[in-house]
Amino acid sequence: MVEIKKEPQPQAGTATVKSLESLRSRIDALDEELLALIERRLALSASAATVKEKDATAPLRLRPRREAEILDRLVDHASAAPETLVRRVWRELMAFGLHAQGPIELLIHAPGRNTTVTEHTRARFGSAAAITQVPDVEQCLHAARTREAVAIVELHPLSNWWVELGSEAALRIFDTIGDETGDILALAIGRVSEQDVPPSPLYPIIGMGSLELRRGKGENIRALAAAGHLRLCLSQGTAR
Numbered sequence: 001m002v003e004i005k006k007e008p009q010p011q012a013g014t015a016t017v018k019s020l021e022s023l024r025s026r027i028d029a030l031d032e033e034l035l036a037l038i039e040r041r042l043a044l045s046a047s048a049a050t051v052k053e054k055d056a057t058a059p060l061r062l063r064p065r066r067e068a069e070i071l072d073r074l075v076d077h078a079s080a081a082p083e084t085l086v087r088r089v090w091r092e093l094m095a096f097g098l099h100a101q102g103p104i105e106l107l108i109h110a111p112g113r114n115t116t117v118t119e120h121t122r123a124r125f126g127s128a129a130a131i132t133q134v135p136d137v138e139q140c141l142h143a144a145r146t147r148e149a150v151a152i153v154e155l156h157p158l159s160n161w162w163v164e165l166g167s168e169a170a171l172r173i174f175d176t177i178g179d180e181t182g183d184i185l186a187l188a189i190g191r192v193s194e195q196d197v198p199p200s201p202l203y204p205i206i207g208m209g210s211l212e213l214r215r216g217k218g219e220n221i222r223a224l225a226a227a228g229h230l231r232l233c234l235s236q237g238t239a240r
């Protein structure tokens, strides 16, 4: 018979209780410091509203490129903190910072995969913004054009709602909502200016010929959806 060795159990003596108490009081002190830092960060973020345009058709206060830069830098600097923790915590901090500048709406049109898209939208945009389900895709995009709102629209290889975005200067696809396997479920669209969109990936709307041409030149580009001769693509640039 194989004998299973028991791990030594910690003694519930005074020394252990004392060290747990002292650990907890150090954690409490640290939490107070963290809270004070979070409140200072929120105040700084809130004051960014004063330097952003307030016109209803001006670019959104949301700045995806800046957010991506912050996340990438912190993930890079983290040593013991797991990437998921860093991303989650800072996504929430930035979401509440943005909310302190003024409310932003998240409008979802995803009739096929509503629950999953909503869940992943929350993870991507944090819990500060209100989420509304919009049954009509045009209504969803119209809100993104005219309100402080981001449209999250489900994507299928044969959906064609994106065609009209090809001729619009103000509205841009700036991110994807994906699941755990990396499959793209929906796209995030908003009034984000060209310089505020993360440099990669980009979502060009181009003809089939241009897609082939760009691929031929070594660009890492693929079609996400097709409508007639047009293709909505995801481009990760050209490898150097």
Ligand SMILES: O=C(O)C(=O)C[C@]1(C(=O)O)C=C[C@@H](O)C=C1
Residues within 6 Å of the ligand: 045, 048, 049, 061, 062, 063, 064, 066, 067, 070, 093, 094, 095, 097, 098
């Ligand atoms: O840098 C900005 O433009 C901010 O508004 C600050 C901040 C942040 O909290 O760091 C908040 C929201 C933006 O989407 C990006 C960053």
